[in-house]
Amino acid sequence: MMRESTIQTIADACLTARHVVVVTGAGLSAESGLSTFRGPREALWSRYDPMRLATPEAFEQDPALVTRWYDWRRQAGLQARPNAGHLALVCLERIVTASGVGFTLLTQNVDRLHHRAGSVNVYELHGSIHEWRCTVTGQSFEPPPQPFQEFPPRSPFDPRGRLRPAVVWFGEPLPAEVLRVAAEAMESCDVFFSIGTSSVVYPAAGFAEQVIARGGLTIEVNPNETPISGRVNHAARESSGSWLPRLIAHISL
Template sequence: MISGAVVCSIPKYRPAGPSALKRSPCVSQEPRQDIQRAAQMIREARSIVVLTGAGVSAESGISTFRDAEMGLWAKYDPMELAHIDAFHRDPELVTRWYHWRFTRCKDCTPNPGHHALAELQRQTEARGGSFSLLTQNVDGLHQRAGSTNVSEIHGTILTWRCTKTGKHHELEDIDFSSFPPTSEAGGILRPNVIWFGEMLPEKELERAFSDSSTCDVFMSVGTSSVVQPAASLIDLAKSHGARTIEVNLEPTPISESVDVSLFGKAGEELPKVLDQLNGEA
C-alpha cells in the first residue's frame, strides 16, 4: 500500500534543449548493438513495464507542455495552466485552453511508436508473459493503437467531470458554447486529468509501483523523467533487479544509469527493436 498522499509535481530541473508499423530506413546492413541489446532483454523478460510520456504523442502532432504554444495561447505558460491553482483562479481560462488542446489532438492518429508498443504487448502476452503499459499521456492514442489495460497515471482529456457531483461526462455530451462548461447539476465541468498540485489516483499509483517493483524489464519511452512520482518508477524497478531501457530524443537525468539508451524518435526506434525481436533486422 502507498503511505500518504502522492502529489503530481515537477522539480526545478529542466533537461537540455502490426501493418501500421513502418520500418525505418537502415543506414547499415548490421543492426545497432543497442537495438540488439534491447531486443535481447525483452526476449528474455517474463514481465515488462513500459512508461510513456509526451514525446510519444508529440510524433502524432500533439505538442508537449515544453513546446512553444501558438496563436492566442502563445503568451500563456502551459505548465502554469496545468495546475489546480490556475483552475481555481480562472476556471474559464483553463477550461478554454483544455478544450482548445482537445480540438487540436482529436484528429491526431497513433504513430508507429504507439503501434509498436501494442504489438510488443501482443507478442509478450502470446508467449505467456505479462505486459504493463503506464502512460503520463491523456490523449487515448495508446488505446486507439490497440494497447489494452492501459494505466493512465495522469488521467484523460477525453472525459470531463463535474466538480459538484463527480459524475463523468463524455465530450460529445458537453455544451461548450460558454466557459467554463457546467453540468445539469450546476457544477463546473473540468477535464478528467491530474493537474500539478493534485493527488494522483491511488489505484493507478498502486499498480504502477507494484508492477515496477516486480518486472524483469522497465522501459521509459518519450519522457523527460522529471515529473514525479512517475520519474521514480524506473529507479524502483532497477532497485528490484530489473533491466532498464530508455527511448528518448535526447539524454535525460536517467540516461547514465539505464542499461540501454536508444536516442531517437520512439516511432523509429521501437519498430527497429521489434524487427530485431522478430528476426527481420
C-alpha cells in the same frame, strides 16, 4: 543511432522477461502532432505558464481560460492519430504476452492515443483530457467531440456545477487504483522502458530507479538527455516513432 546488436539484446530480454513495463510521456505523441510540455521546440509550457493553467488554483481563479485551453488540447487530441511508436507498443504487448511475459503500459499522456492504437493493458497516470468531471457531484463523462459552447462548460449533472477536465493537475493526487497497479507492476518488472518523457514528474520519474536498484534492464528512448539518461543500461537518442519499430523488427525475426 543504437547498434542493431544492442537492439537484439533488448529484444531477447523482452521475450525472456517476467514483466515488461513501459512508461510513456508526451514525446511519444509528438510525432502525432501533439505538443510536449518540456523540450527545445514547440513545447506547450514555453508558450503558456503552466501554473496559470494546470493547477486547481488556476481553475478557481480563471476557469474560462483553463477550460478553453484544455478544450483546445482536446480538439487537437481528437484530430491526432496514433503514430508508429504507439503501433509498435501494441505489437510489443501482443508478442510478449503471447510468450507468457507480463506487460504493463503506464502513460503520463492524457490523449488516449494508446487506447486508440489498440494497447490493452494501459493505465493513465494523469487521467484523460477526453473525460470531464462535474465540480459539484464528481461524476465524469466523455463529452461529444464538438468544442464546448461556453467556458467553463455547464455540468449536465447539477445546475450549480461546472465541468473540468479529468486530468491530474499539479498538486493533485494520482488516481489510487492506477497507483496500485503501477506499484504492483514495478515489483515484478525486470525489463523497463522509459519513452518520450523528460523524467522529471513523479512518480513516473522514479520508476527507472526502482528497476535499477533490483538489477533489471532499463532502456530510455528520447532524442534528448534526461536525469535518468546516465543511469539506464541503454539510452536510444532517437525518436520513439523510429526506434520502437526497429525493436519490433528484431523481436519478430
